[in-house]
Every structure is written in structure tokens, then in C-alpha cells.
Amino acid sequence: MKFMKLGTRLDTFYTEEATRSVVSDIPNDLVIQISNINYLLHQFSLLPKCGLLQRLCADSDDSSTVTIQLHDIPGGEAAFELCAKYCYGITINLSAHNFVSAFCAAKFLRMTEAVEKGNFVLKLEAFFNSCILVGWKDSIITLQTTVKLTEWSENLGIIRRCIDSIVGKILTPPAKVTWSYTYTRTGFNKQQQLVPKDWWTEDISDLDIDLFRCIIVAIKSTHMLPPQLIGEALHVYACRWLPDTTKITRPESSVSQTDEVTDKHRKILEIIVNKIPSDKGSVSVGFLLRLLSIANYLGASTVTKTELIRRSSLQLEEATVSDLLFPSHSSSNQYYYDIDMVAAVLESFLLLWRRTSPAPTENTQFMRSIRKIGKLVDSYLQAVATDINLPVSKVLSVAEALPDIARKDHDDLYRAINIYLKKHPDLSKADKKRLCRNLDCQKLSPEVRTHAVKNERLPLRTVVQVLFFEQEKGSRENDHRMPTQELLLSRGKQIPIVRDELSKLQLGSYEQTIRSDGIPRTPAPSESSTRDDQKLKRPDKKTPLEAGKKGGERTNRGEGI
Structure with missing residues (x-):
């Protein structure tokens, strides 16, 4: 992650109850109220760099203390304090995490080139273009911080430029990706493997x-x-x-x-x-x-x-x-x-x-x-x-x-x-x-x-x-033949019921076949003998039992089995 350091003085801001002041031998003559905090500052440090404060203090008496309310400043007291420290020459560190709030606050205070050459807004824009937008993760972090200042970030073009930078890098061929990225898939080794297509x-x-x-x-x-x-x-x-x-x-x-x-x-x-x-x-x-x-x-x-x-x-x-x-x-x-x-x-x-x-x-x-x-x-x-x-x-x-x-x-x-x-x-x-x-x-x-x-x-x-x-x-083969009698014996008292149900299924299937073929019912001595006789008499047709197979199935399904 890229950083920008501005100012050389030590941080002399201190807090007393709900008041922030700066150590100085000169009495303060400027009070800035933001939310529940009062800043006791000096006009000679802030006014040369802040066009908004110049306009608000224009009608005040030079010997009096001016009180200004800035409750609607984007970024709140933290962003204002960055701008104030810049005006005092106190060291501040800027990164993707605090850039958006600092930039929006500087724009709000009109810390532009029209007020002073080389002012805060110009330095922030240079940092944004040369460091943040060039980096992959810096662009993502900056874009995420715009959530708290969506309207300001949209109007100042921060969101659009971050998105363009991110999308441009996503469309870069994986072989040309040289920046750091997060990829935690199991078994992946950045040192030994090529950049995956879904690296982003x-x-x-x-x-x-x-x-x-x-x-x-x-x-x-x-x-x-x-x-x-x-x-x-x-x-x-x-x-x-x-x-x-x-x-x-x-x-x-x-x-x-x-x-x-x-x-x-x-x-x-x-x-x-x-x-x-x-x-x-x-x-x-x-x-x-x-x-x-x-x-x-x-x-x-x-x-x-x-x-x-x-x-x-x-x-x-x-x-x-x-x-x-x-x-x-x-x-x-x-x-x-x-x-x-x-x-x-x-x-x-x-x-x-x-x-x-x-x-x-x-x-x-x-x-x-x-x-x-x-x-x-x-x-x-x-x-x-x-x-x-x-x-x-x-x-x-x-x-x-x-x-x-x-x-x-x-x-x-x-x-x-x-x-x-x-x-x-x-x-x-x-x-x-x-x-x-x-x-x-x-x-x-x-x-x-x-x-x-x-x-x-x-x-x-x-x-x-x-x-x-x-x-x-x-x-079927003999070794696959069902042990029907043995099974029936294992059912015990259910044997008569099983035999009766089995007889009904056989008889129903046979009768349905006879009716469907239009042939008078003729008693048969046994199933096996009937099958053998039919095979001899009608070698090219299905036996009644085989033809009754579908009929029996229809009967059974009709009974909801």
C-alpha cells in the first residue's frame, strides 16, 4: 500500500474534555464547531489555505474571536483535523484508507490552487493519480471508503475513476499481472504456479x-x-x-x-x-x-x-x-x-x-x-x-x-x-x-x-x-430360481393368504388374456404343460401366459399395488 507524508512539525494537538486545541504561544481566535467538538485554532494558519473560511471570516472584526459551525463537512471531525494539521505544517500520513475523506473535506474547505499555489487539493490529486489508481488493492480500498461519502465521491469522480482502474486491471491478461493479489484457494502456490484467470x-x-x-x-x-x-x-x-x-x-x-x-x-x-x-x-x-x-x-x-x-x-x-x-x-x-x-x-x-x-x-x-x-x-x-x-x-x-x-x-x-x-x-x-x-x-x-x-x-x-x-x-437358470416354497413356509400363518393371492393373480392374468384374444376359456392341467402345448401349436405367437403378462400388470396396477 502506498502512503504520502506531508508536513514536518510534530503533532501538537491535544484534547481537554470536548475541546481540541493546538499548543501555541498565540491565543486562539478561531473556533470551529463540528458535531460535539470545538476546535480552538488560529486564523493566520487556516485562512491563507481555506477559501471557505476566508469568506466566512470576511466580515468579522480582526480583534474578535470568530466561531464557525461546520457540522456538514464531509468526513466529519477526523477529515477536518487532517486539513487543519496540513495548514499548521504538522506531519500527516495519507493512504487509500483516508484519502477520500481528506479529499472531500479539502474540496469543501476550498483548499484549491485559486486560494494558494500548491495547495492541499493539488497534492491529494497527485497522490490519487500517481499512487492509488496505479495500485490494485489501493484502488479497491479507496473505492470501498467512498461508501460513507457516496454523493461527494460520485460528484468528484472518485468512484468512476476507481472503477475504471479496477476493471482495466481485471481485463489485463494473467501473464502480465505483476501486482499483489489475494488468492486463497486450497492447494494454490503463488511462487510455483501461473497467475489464475480468476485472480481478481x-x-x-x-x-x-x-x-x-x-x-x-x-x-x-x-x-x-x-x-x-x-x-x-x-x-x-x-x-x-x-x-x-x-x-x-x-x-x-x-x-x-x-x-x-x-x-x-x-x-x-x-x-x-x-x-x-x-x-x-x-x-x-x-x-x-x-x-x-x-x-x-x-x-x-x-x-x-x-x-x-x-x-x-x-x-x-x-x-x-x-x-x-x-x-x-x-x-x-x-x-x-x-x-x-x-x-x-x-x-x-x-x-x-x-x-x-x-x-x-x-x-x-x-x-x-x-x-x-x-x-x-x-x-x-x-x-x-x-x-x-x-x-x-x-x-x-x-x-x-x-x-x-x-x-x-x-x-x-x-x-x-x-x-x-x-x-x-x-x-x-x-x-x-x-x-x-x-x-x-x-x-x-x-x-x-x-x-x-x-x-x-x-x-x-x-x-x-x-x-x-x-x-x-x-x-431363468436353476441357481437363480426363487425358493418359493421355502419363502412361503417362512411366512408361517400367511401361507394360505399368499397362495390365495398368487392364485388370483395367475387366474386374473390368464382370464384377461383369454378375453382379449376372443378365445373360449379351456382349463389347463398346469402352467408348465400349457406353456409347452402352446409352444408346439403356435410357434410364431406369444403364449397366453406371456400375452397375459401385460394384462396381469394392468390388473395389478389398477388395484393400487
Whole structure:
């Protein structure tokens, strides 16, 4: 950081109660009142350099003490004292931290060339141009100090010139960056590595949100930096100033924020969302989802939430399960995870997918897209199913949102259901049936079906359905054959019920096939003999049992299994 030292005399200012004086053998004849402080000074030292004081003292008697009130001087008493010490020739040190207040106060007092040659304003301007604007961090610090004197700094051109200097350095190719910068990414070594493209993002995150916005607008207007770099700057700023909702549980269990802090956070959030480049991928989906969680926590506007949901849905394929796991911040919700947020993003994705996708085929990008989302959703359900307070309705709202083609198999859905049943042992039979009605036993792998028929947490009808479809898998290897009788024996008193349900499923499927084909029902000695006969008589057509497979499935789904 650059400094400028002016004056050679020792500091002889001292304080008595609410009065500041300077050691001198000459009685004071000038009283300056600023706020609650009185300055006892001398006209012969200040008037030659301050045009304002010359005008205010013009009508006074030379032998009298003049009292002047300067309550509206920019920078207050600290800035005035710098100007006063300069007039006395007392040593003062100027830097990026106090330049703005000193410059505005000097302008206010009219310490210009028109009053005295080589006056304070001229020296300050020289320091600003030759030191502050040349430096990287000096420009940022100076710009930040303009927050307390925004109107003065704007009128004097300080803000504009600082922004121009900062943006000019940001647009400098990284290979030509020679000044010091802050970069604290894990694993980065300034001595051993080249200057990263986003070297500037951490330093400008020190700025107030309005000044930061001006920097981003100026950068975007040049069209010289890729949107990903601008997105990274927004990400760094958000991490610096917005609350981390992953570490906040319930509003009643944490220290409530004041309205002022909440309003400040809400303003930062809405500006960041508004400045995200429109290019897809300019920011990560994880960052968008985090902003959405923060928006819910802060009670942001509907426009902000809607935009974040839309942007998140456009990049939902890139998300991981951890990107979706955010705690719920609603005091009315007893469950931990914010599953409503995920449901809203999923709904937005599916709306766009249905609108843009052609007739689905296995190899199209649209099919691969929806299958990837299906895998993500089922994995997410496995993660949130461990929440003991999560109601069935919330699980179903997400599980049932996906179209049938989104799941190539139902193994992950089965695992999510099994975890939920395990964590909720007191679930009613009706809720168990509601949960399992989305499970298509035909889309379960042999290993999962083997687990399912032995899973006593599942509803009995679901187990029977798995057994029924297993019997239709007559082409399986012997070592993969289900131990049906052994399973039924393990069910004990439920054996008659299982046999009865299994018979109903078989009979219903067969009868539906007969009716659909228009062929009179003929009793068959056994399933295996019927299949063999049909194979001999109709080698080029499906057997009644195979044709009844779809009919049986329709019957079962109609019963809500």
C-alpha cells in the first residue's frame, strides 16, 4: 500500500474534555464547531489555505474571536483535523484508507490552487493519480471508503475513476499481472504456479454490494471475459457475504437475524441472481441450488425464487445428490430436508422436458437426459428416506413426479422404499401400500427380487406380486430360481393368504388374456404343460401366459399395488 507524508512539525494537538486545541504561544481566535467538538485554532494558519473560511471570516472584526459551525463537512471531525494539521505544517500520513475523506473535506474547505499555489487539493490529486489508481488493492480500498461519502465521491469522480482502474486491471491478461493479489484457494502456490484467470475475484469481494455490482456491470459491458469468470466472481461474493444454509437448522433454534441484516442479505442475493450471465453453465447447478435455499431462508421475492428454480432446472442433469441436500427452514415443517425445493426444481425440469422432447427412443439425448434425472431422484430419495419425520406424502410427491420412462429399472427406487420402511417401522399398512404402488416388479433385477421376497417390511401384496412375476420368468437358470416354497413356509400363518393371492393373480392374468384374444376359456392341467402345448401349436405367437403378462400388470396396477 502506498502512503504520502506531508508536513514536518510534530503533532501538537491535544484534547481537554470536548475541546481540541493546538499548543501555541498565540491565543486562539478561531473556533470551529463540528458535531460535539470545538476546535480552538488560529486564523493566520487556516485562512491563507481555506477559501471557505476566508469568506466566512470576511466580515468579522480582526480583534474578535470568530466561531464557525461546520457540522456538514464531509468526513466529519477526523477529515477536518487532517486539513487543519496540513495548514499548521504538522506531519500527516495519507493512504487509500483516508484519502477520500481528506479529499472531500479539502474540496469543501476550498483548499484549491485559486486560494494558494500548491495547495492541499493539488497534492491529494497527485497522490490519487500517481499512487492509488496505479495500485490494485489501493484502488479497491479507496473505492470501498467512498461508501460513507457516496454523493461527494460520485460528484468528484472518485468512484468512476476507481472503477475504471479496477476493471482495466481485471481485463489485463494473467501473464502480465505483476501486482499483489489475494488468492486463497486450497492447494494454490503463488511462487510455483501461473497467475489464475480468476485472480481478481477475492479482492473485489471486499466491496459493498452496490460497488461490486458496478464492477460486474462494467466487466460485462466489455464482452472480453467469459461468462464462467463472471459467474465465479458472483460465487466468491456470495460465499463471502450470504449465510450458509447448510449449517442453519431451525429459525427457533438459532439466533434470529435482525431485520436490517436480513434486508441486507436479501439485497445481496437479488443483485447476484440478477447479474448471473444468461449463458448456460456460467455458474454451477450446485451454486444455483444453494442460492435457492438461501432465497427460501431469507424470504426473497417470488421473482427471484422463480428465476432460480428455472435456472436450476436447466442444469439439473449436472447435479449430484449432495447438491440437493439442504435443510428445511420452515418452522411448520418437522422434517429435516427441504424436499419441497427439490420437488419445485424437478417440476420445472419436467415441464421443459415434456415441451421440448420428441417421441422418446432409447438412444436419443432426451431419453438419456430423463434417465439421468431418474437415477438422481432415486438416489436423492435414498438419502432423505433416513429422516424419521419425513411424511410419506413428501416422498411420493417426488417419486411419482417422474414419468415411467425415467426409470430403466426400479432397483434404486426399491432401495429408497426399503430405507424408508426401515426408518419408519410404525408406518400404517395403507401408507406402505401407497409407497409401494410405484414399484414395478418387472423392472427389478434378480438380486433385488430375491431380497424383496424375503423383506418382511414390504406389504404382503407386493411380495406376492414379486413372486407372481418370478413364476413368469421360466427361462431363468436353476441357481437363480426363487425358493418359493421355502419363502412361503417362512411366512408361517400367511401361507394360505399368499397362495390365495398368487392364485388370483395367475387366474386374473390368464382370464384377461383369454378375453382379449376372443378365445373360449379351456382349463389347463398346469402352467408348465400349457406353456409347452402352446409352444408346439403356435410357434410364431406369444403364449397366453406371456400375452397375459401385460394384462396381469394392468390388473395389478389398477388395484393400487
